[in-house]
């Protein structure tokens with residue numbers, strides 16, 4: 050009997066000890082951030098996606114994620130990787146531009162122009178490296194630039210003629226990333242795929258080829274999970290799968306009268322700089338003294354909203370930008386801002402108001418630090434940054450996210466499952482020792 054009591058005390062003490070938070074002692078796990086460009090939040094709902102479905106059981110899902118205003122590739126990806134609003138990081142377009150010199154650099158070339166990306170806000174790669182971690186960017190927008198003189202440890206940039214939908218190459222890229230983690234001890238890798246954006250633009254979100262590419266993505270996620278196992282990374286690697294914006298069908302004749310801005314104002318006479326014919330988001334610099342005239346003319350145009358930069362709604366988090374020209378135009382969902390003629394060929398596009406459901410995007414995550422079978426309410430993509438810092442156990446740079454929004458995706462400190470199994474194990478021991 051005495052023996053039993055002693056054992057009971059020891060066991061109780063041990064159970065209490067394991068009940069304490071284990072977070073301090075938790076080893077740092079690695080992090081893979083994957084972005085599938087233009088993956089609208091509901092793209093998995095009209096097509097069979099067994100691997101994405103399994104992810105929900107094995108990890109967490111957000112109902113959807115809201116990208117920042119400017120639902121465009123570079124601005125949105127840079128908000129995810131910096132946790133800063135677009136007005137702060139100043140990547141205000143996919144194209145680098147200078148409204149004084151009329152310089153315009155195409156998107157792919159802009160990806161390697163540090164002067165476009167490096168505006169005093171440090172992306173996660175650099176902040177992590179400064180705290181001793183090893184990071185890499187595989188085609189992720191912004192990864193190819195230098196920040197305050199620092200480059201990402203390893204950065205691959207897409208070639209100009211890169212084919213977006215090559216499934217063999219997708220798998221090779223996963224194999225490379227897995228070996229970076231397991232053979233070279235990288236802590237953070239960001240991996241980017243140009244689909245389903247490409248198909249969404251070319252064919253529209255309702256085309257059967259969009260469903261096909263979602264199935265290809267789903268197979269790739271299955272491949273990823275196999276690769277994680279083969280590299281023995283199951284209990285060391287957290288994975289976040291997300292995207293930069295959604296996609297909507299472009300409205301065309303005869304369904305609607307397409308917008309031709311030059312009908313409402315003489316662009317040549319009134320504007321000294323413009324980026325139009327680029328989907329639903331347009332920017333324009335009025336000639337000196339012409340701002341009000343431009344604003345009034347565009348206010349009369351249908352199917353769009355015109356803003357003076359100084360009067361942009363605060364919720365856009367754009368007004369503080371120095372780079373944005375004085376006039377910003379946001380088209381109604383599905384309308385393209387044609388300047389003079391309809392030369393525009395896209396069947397699908399984005400760049401519209403981030404409140405539109407068609408602009409919302411996906412969030413999935415799994416790995417040792419994530420809950421299982423957990424569906425979260427929607428949140429803004431800006432909150433992914435503090436989550437990633439928490440996962441990597443680094444001090445975040447100043448940011449606009451809030452960990453309290455995304456922290457609930459993670460196991461509680463230490464994890465109740467570990468505590469429960471410890472208690473179970475000890476009870477069994479107790480039983481064995483005290484059995485007559």
Ligand SMILES: *[C@@H]1O[C@H](CO)[C@@H](O)[C@H](O)[C@H]1NC(C)=O
Pocket residue numbers: 147148149150372
């Ligand atoms: C645009 O170019 C002009 C002339 O080269 C330069 O003075 C100005 O700083 C540039 N603006 C931006 C925002 O880079």
Ligand SMILES: *[C@@H]1O[C@H](CO)[C@@H](O)[C@H](O)[C@H]1NC(C)=O
Pocket residue numbers: 161162163193194195198200
């Ligand atoms: C980054 O800096 C390195 C070293 O100064 C330089 O060789 C490289 O060209 C820079 N890359 C970019 C994209 O600016």
Ligand SMILES: *[C@@H]1O[C@H](CO)[C@@H](O)[C@H](O)[C@H]1NC(C)=O
Pocket residue numbers: 212215216217218221
């Ligand atoms: C797809 O990628 C594989 C592996 O990189 C390559 O061998 C093949 O030529 C590519 N196919 C196309 C159509 O580009």
Ligand SMILES: *[C@@H]1O[C@H](CO)[C@@H](O)[C@H](O)[C@H]1NC(C)=O
Pocket residue numbers: 305351352381
């Ligand atoms: C576009 O604007 C016209 C003119 O104001 C309006 O009649 C029409 O309903 C609008 N179309 C859409 C799809 O909002």
Ligand SMILES: *[C@@H]1O[C@H](CO)[C@@H](O)[C@H](O)[C@H]1NC(C)=O
Pocket residue numbers: 133134137366447448449
């Ligand atoms: C975003 O974060 C930066 C850095 O902390 C801060 O200066 C800025 O005011 C924040 N923006 C908003 C809208 O809170």
Ligand SMILES: [Zn+2]
Pocket residue numbers: 086087121122123246293294
């Ligand atoms: Zn994009």
